[in-house]
Amino acid sequence: MKTVDYLERKYPCRGDFIHSLYNLISTPDEDFPPSIYINGHTGTGKTSIVKNFLKICKQKNKKYHAVHVNCVECYTTKILFDHILEEFVRTEVRCETFKDFVETLRQFDVGSGNGYVVALDNADRLRDMESNVLPSLLRLQEFTGLNICVLLISQIPLEKYHCKTGLTEIITLYCPQYTKLETLKILSYNYEETIKLLKLRIKDLDGGSDLEKKYVIVDQITQDFFNNYLNVFLSVFYKACRDVPELKITASKYFVTYMEPVLSGSVEMNDVAKLWRKIVTPLRSALSQVYMRFDKTQDDVISDRTDGHVENHSIRKMVQAFELPFYGKYLLIAAFLASHNSAKEDKRLFVKHHGKQRKRMQTVNAKAKVVEKMSTSLGPKSFSLDRLLAIFYAILDEKVGLTCNLLSQISTLVHLKLLGFVSGENNIMDGSARLQCTVGLEFILYIGKIVGFNVYQYLCDFS
Amino acid sequence: TRLAEGTPRRSIQLSSIVEKRVFNEDDIINTPKRTKARKSISIKSADHDGDDDYVPELSTPKKTPQKTPSKGKRSTTKSSTSDVSGTPKTPSQKLKMIRSGEIKPSLEKRGILAGSEKGKTDLQIARERLHVSVVPQSLPCREKEFDNIYTFLEGKIQDQCGGCMYVSGVPGTGKTATVTGVIRTLQEKVTDDELPPFDFLEINGMRLTEPRQAYVHIYRQLTGKTVSWEHAHSLLEKRFTTPAPRRVTTVLLVDELDILCNRRQDVVYNLLDWPTKAAARLVVITIANTMDLPERLLMGKVTSRLGLTRLTFQPYTHKQLQEIVTGRLNGSTAFKGDAVQLVARKVAAVSGDARRALDICRRATEIADAAASKPENSSKDSMQCVNMMHVQQALAEMIASAKVQAIKNCSRLEQIFLQAVAAEVTRTGVEETSFMGVYTQIETIAAFMGASTPTPGRALRICSKLGSERLLICEHSRNDIFQKILLNVSMDDIHYALKVNNTN
Numbered sequence: 001m002k003t004v005d006y007l008e009r010k011y012p013c014r015g016d017f018i019h020s021l022y023n024l025i026s027t028p029d030e031d032f033p034p035s036i037y038i039n040g041h042t043g044t045g046k047t048s049i050v051k052n053f054l055k056i057c058k059q060k061n062k063k064y065h066a067v068h069v070n071c072v073e074c075y076t077t078k079i080l081f082d083h084i085l086e087e088f089v090r091t092e093v094r095c096e097t098f099k100d101f102v103e104t105l106r107q108f109d110v111g112s113g114n115g116y117v118v119a120l121d122n123a124d125r126l127r128d129m130e131s132n133v134l135p136s137l138l139r140l141q142e143f144t145g146l147n148i149c150v151l152l153i154s155q156i157p158l159e160k161y162h163c164k165t166g167l168t169e170i171i172t173l174y175c176p177q178y179t180k181l182e183t184l185k186i187l188s189y190n191y192e193e194t195i196k197l198l199k200l201r202i203k204d205l206d207g208g209s210d211l212e213k214k215y216v217i218v219d220q221i222t223q224d225f226f227n228n229y230l231n232v233f234l235s236v237f238y239k240a241c242r243d244v245p246e247l248k249i250t251a252s253k254y255f256v257t258y259m260e261p262v263l264s265g266s267v268e269m270n271d272v273a274k275l276w277r278k279i280v281t282p283l284r285s286a287l288s289q290v291y292m293r294f295d296k297t298q299d300d301v302i303s304d305r306t307d308g309h310v311e312n313h314s315i316r317k318m319v320q321a322f323e324l325p326f327y328g329k330y331l332l333i334a335a336f337l338a339s340h341n342s343a344k345e346d347k348r349l350f351v352k353h354h355g356k357q358r359k360r361m362q363t364v365n366a367k368a369k370v371v372e373k374m375s376t377s378l379g380p381k382s383f384s385l386d387r388l389l390a391i392f393y394a395i396l397d398e399k400v401g402l403t404c405n406l407l408s409q410i411s412t413l414v415h416l417k418l419l420g421f422v423s424g425e426n427n428i429m430d431g432s433a434r435l436q437c438t439v440g441l442e443f444i445l446y447i448g449k450i451v452g453f454n455v456y457q458y459l460c461d462f463s
Numbered sequence: 464t465r466l467a468e469g470t471p472r473r474s475i476q477l478s479s480i481v482e483k484r485v486f487n488e489d490d491i492i493n494t495p496k497r498t499k500a501r502k503s504i505s506i507k508s509a510d511h512d513g514d515d516d517y518v519p520e521l522s523t524p525k526k527t528p529q530k531t532p533s534k535g536k537r538s539t540t541k542s543s544t545s546d547v548s549g550t551p552k553t554p555s556q557k558l559k560m561i562r563s564g565e566i567k568p569s570l571e572k573r574g575i576l577a578g579s580e581k582g583k584t585d586l587q588i589a590r591e592r593l594h595v596s597v598v599p600q601s602l603p604c605r606e607k608e609f610d611n612i613y614t615f616l617e618g619k620i621q622d623q624c625g626g627c628m629y630v631s632g633v634p635g636t637g638k639t640a641t642v643t644g645v646i647r648t649l650q651e652k653v654t655d656d657e658l659p660p661f662d663f664l665e666i667n668g669m670r671l672t673e674p675r676q677a678y679v680h681i682y683r684q685l686t687g688k689t690v691s692w693e694h695a696h697s698l699l700e701k702r703f704t705t706p707a708p709r710r711v712t713t714v715l716l717v718d719e720l721d722i723l724c725n726r727r728q729d730v731v732y733n734l735l736d737w738p739t740k741a742a743a744r745l746v747v748i749t750i751a752n753t754m755d756l757p758e759r760l761l762m763g764k765v766t767s768r769l770g771l772t773r774l775t776f777q778p779y780t781h782k783q784l785q786e787i788v789t790g791r792l793n794g795s796t797a798f799k800g801d802a803v804q805l806v807a808r809k810v811a812a813v814s815g816d817a818r819r820a821l822d823i824c825r826r827a828t829e830i831a832d833a834a835a836s837k838p839e840n841s842s843k844d845s846m847q848c849v850n851m852m853h854v855q856q857a858l859a860e861m862i863a864s865a866k867v868q869a870i871k872n873c874s875r876l877e878q879i880f881l882q883a884v885a886a887e888v889t890r891t892g893v894e895e896t897s898f899m900g901v902y903t904q905i906e907t908i909a910a911f912m913g914a915s916t917p918t919p920g921r922a923l924r925i926c927s928k929l930g931s932e933r934l935l936i937c938e939h940s941r942n943d944i945f946q947k948i949l950l951n952v953s954m955d956d957i958h959y960a961l962k963v964n965n966t967n
Contacts, residue, residue, distance in 0.1 A: 127939070127941060157920060158920075159919075159920040159923040159924060159940055159943060160940060160941045160943060161940065161941075162923060162924060162926075162927030162930075162939070162940035163927070163939050163940075164927075164930055164931065164937070164938070164939060165931050166927055166928055166930070166931025166932075167927070
């Protein structure tokens with residue numbers, strides 16, 4: 001039971017899972033089940049536990065052979081088979097087909113009592129390989145006559161695997177997501193590492209000045225204090241994200257921010273309420289950046305705290321990053337207008353003397369739109385190149401010639417993925433190609449602000 | 464689809480399977496079993512020591528007595544005398560000998576001798592006679608077709624010109640048996656010196672991996688050597704286009720002609736173009752199933768070369784089938800007369816396939832055998848006869864569908880699923896249903912029956928199980944609730960199976 005104890009200490013709150021793994025495939029003296037399917041969300045420790053479990057089993061018993069293969073790496077079945085055989089056979093073998101694979105395994109097995117485990121990560125890729133691979137891997141024990149078990153690890157349920165010819169029976173193990181208490185427990189194991197990280201950050205930030213004093217404060221941090229912080233942290237984050245690795249990274253990152261007032265001496269260490277008030281704003285702003293993983297500089301963190309609008313900030317940065325030419329900007333605005341206005345409204349919006357419009361009850365009703373029906377939330381419609389150029393000339397006050405510079409800017413915009421082809425990619429010149437604007441309203445509004453153009457005025461949803 | 468694909472360029476090579484068959488594990492390169500091998504040659508096949516499936520051939524091939532190209536023939540005789548003494552040692556040497564036709568494939572012999580005729584019962588003899596592979600000397604009910612082909616071939620051989628004939632008919636109507644019967648009769652006449660001699664070659668489209676391999680097979684039958692198809696083609700071209708003295712007529716039987724048709728149709732064209740050459744003296748008899756194959760599949764120039772000499776084999780009527788079976792039984796009393804008639808009538812109503820009738824008869828003898836061996840009815844007179852009941856049972860086994868049985872033996876949830884699909888089809892009126900609609904019906908039916916509703920995941924598994932049994936036709940379960948489901952059994956079958964089940 002030493003294996004289980006060790007693993008349970010390493011992976012808290014996964015006792016059931018480790019126990020069932022242990023019962024099924026711990027020793028080669030017993031017969032393995034032909035196949036096991038393990039599924040669960042990301043960050044629930046499937047791959048890591050299985051890898052460690054197999055490693056320990058291999059160390060404990062010489063007759064235990066195991067291999068871990070990631071199916072994403074295997075874009076052909078030959079690579080998959082080679083991976084597996086490399087581990088088991090350890091000599092150069094030529095293996096082209098499944099038949100060769102089975103034959104090699106069968107011939108290789110010398111002596112009795114050997115146990116083999118093949119763990120296949122990202123097993124959903126197996127469905128895209130040749131149609132015989134998945135059904136026959138599940139019956140590998142039957143084919144080879146060896147004590148072999150195929151572990152499939154994936155995120156989707158087994159129901160998504162059944163092919164037209166059916167699958168054999170398979171044992172399913174489920175890795176449920178951690179509850180809030182369990183997450184807290186796992187994160188609190190991170191205590192020592194976080195303290196170490198904190199010391200490093202202090203050294204980096206202000207080298208020399210009252211370093212000693214700060215170290216003393218850091219040494220006073222107890223597990224309880226850290227758990228308290230984690231409680232605060234999870235109260236903000238747990239609703240949005242339950243991915244433990246992600247939480248781990250973010251928690252240790254923001255612990256530095258949490259400790260700042262204490263280190264500077266403005267707040268006492270046991271004044272929890274005050275600390276909570278100080279940390280809650282940065283945490284809320286950090287919530288919008290979870291999963292994004294950009295390493296921010298300190299300036300960015302400060303500027304984030306001042307304006308608080310992270311989205312606006314990122315879009316502004318994106319627009320600045322593109323640095324489009326003047327006509328390019330107008331072309332993009334024209335493309336946006338073409339995508340989000342219906343062609344019927346073009347005459348009213350862009351032609352100077354379009355005659356009088358009669359007001360009817362129908363149009364008034366149509367104007368009273370709900371947010372869901374606005375084209376900005378329905379998504380862009382497609383438009384032709386002619387319409388794009390017509391709108392471009394209508395919204396541009398000066399008259400420019402239709403030069404090849406202008407046309408090449410359209411293709412540049414397509415290249416930058418700001419515009420996209422919907423159809424007719426091959427016949428752009430004959431006018432049957434349809435384009436689509438792929439940027440959002442905020443982006444266009446910002447570009448409009450730069451060139452001094454009011455976009456709202458020309459959007460029929462808003463006018 | 465066969466038409467769409469072009470013929471890939473591939474030279475003839477013996478597959479690895481052949482090599483494995485020929486060179487077993489114990490036959491390694493540098494271990495010459497010289498003494499053993501020599502003994503095996505001298506005694507020849509008396510003690511067969513397992514490592515050769517190929518036996519060296521001491522005489523020249525029988526198929527090609529004197530008509531082979533002189534060069535090839537000389538090499539065969541010479542090498543066979545010289546190489547036999549030094550037996551093949553390396554696989555490549557052996558392969559070379561196989562390709563040059565110096566050694567012939569043979570099969571392993573059985574240790575125990577086959578049982579003698581004496582100990583057999585009447586039923587066993589009948590069963591052997593009824594075997595499809597036992598082709599009788601003269602086919603009953605095909606006399607007219609026999610005459611037709613006979614006069615055609617005899618005329619062509621005597622006139623010493625070339626020609627084509629197209630024979631068609633549904634499977635199991637005696638096409639190949641009749642043609643080979645005609646050839647046999649003609650060969651007998653040749654031995655009696657009543658007819659000028661002729662060569663007989665045959666190829667079967669189904670035995671070729673690709674149409675161009677036909678050249679290789681034809682050339683092998685002429686000389687016994689295996690060469691690449693390009694080489695074989697040019698050699699055959701040379702043989703058939705250049706006039707040579709003492710050229711005899713060649714009769715070429717092409718079975719399964721439709722397999723030889725690819726998009727370019729070059730092989731079929733060549734096979735039908737050679738008879739038009741004056742020097743060739745080639746008579747080609749082509750056999751296929753469809754009557755209108757030349758008009759449907761072949762190009763104009765190929766159809767015109769195929770000519771209008773055609774013969775269609777009609778399916779056997781029940782009287783003819785009865786005659787065939789009684790002919791096979793040859794006066795044995797193993798079968799009751801009305802039993803044969805029942806088989807003939809049932810088969811003639813479906814396909815008119817003689818093989819089917821013979822198979823059913825054979826199955827009936829097996830059933831009769833099993834019934835007779837039972838201790839309760841071991842009275843001597845009833846033992847040696849196949850009666851109506853046995854035939855009924857055999858027919859039920861071989862003709863009746865097993866779908867109702869399959870539905871009856873489904874689990875309860877599977878039956879509910881099938882019912883739900885049927886209900887959804889009646890509700891929407893369209894044949895194709897989606898899983899979502901079927902699942903709603905399952906909920907209704909399960910609630911009605913008081914069974915607990917399966918979860919969608921379980922229902923998907925049931926669906927894929929039924930799909931793999933072909934009771935349903937469904938998609939891959941990756942597009943779970945949106946997958947399309949078709950019923951592969953008739954709705955009446957489901958109702959029938961489940962109604963009868965409920966009353967029990």
